[in-house]
Amino acid sequence: MKECTQCGKCCLLYSDGGLSARAEEIEAWETFNPTIAEYVVNGKIWMDPATGKQLTRCPWLELLPADSADSPDKYGCSIYQDRPEDCRHYPTSIAEMVRDECEMIEVRDLNAPAQAQKTLDRLMADSRPPAQ
Numbered sequence: 518m519k520e521c522t523q524c525g526k527c528c529l530l531y532s533d534g535g536l537s538a539r540a541e542e543i544e545a546w547e548t549f550n551p552t553i554a555e556y557v558v559n560g561k562i563w564m565d566p567a568t569g570k571q572l573t574r575c576p577w578l579e580l581l582p583a584d585s586a587d588s589p590d591k592y593g594c595s596i597y598q599d600r601p602e603d604c605r606h607y608p609t610s611i612a613e614m615v616r617d618e619c620e621m622i623e624v625r626d627l628n629a630p631a632q633a634q635k636t637l638d639r640l641m642a643d644s645r646p647p648a649q
């Protein structure tokens with residue numbers, strides 16, 4: 518299992534309607550981060566503040582400066598400390614990582630998925646509950 522490469526695939530894949538936020542998170546944004554709350558409509562994220570419609574890409578996803586001319590694109594989250602739990606909890610399982618082509622996964626993880634899940638759960642222990 519590798520460190521996250523910040524390839525951005527997960528954000529690009531899920532931010533067009535595949536993410537959710539809890540009522541408590543939305544309330545916290547309304548109180549402490551009204552700019553984030555502007556992108557919530559009827560409890561749904563991420564919505565266009567001007568039209569109220571679902572955005573096709575997360576407004577907080579930033580393309581970072583390239584390390585070199587031939588290095589792959591790298592992305593950051595401009596609300597990293599305040600991102601929804603849904604984002605904090607990713608990735609949750611080896612099957613999900615394979616499906617989403619997450620770059621953290623390595624060939625040895627595919628050969629020993631149970632062990633890889635334990636490694637993932639340990640890596641993610643601070644940001645999410647372990648996968649069931």
Ligand code: SF4
Nearest residue numbers: 528575577578594604
């Ligand atoms: S809020 Fe941050 S982590 Fe979540 S989809 Fe957007 S850029 Fe990615």
Ligand code: SF4
Nearest residue numbers: 521524525527619620
């Ligand atoms: S798909 Fe995996 S490697 Fe890429 S940004 Fe998401 S967690 Fe990181």
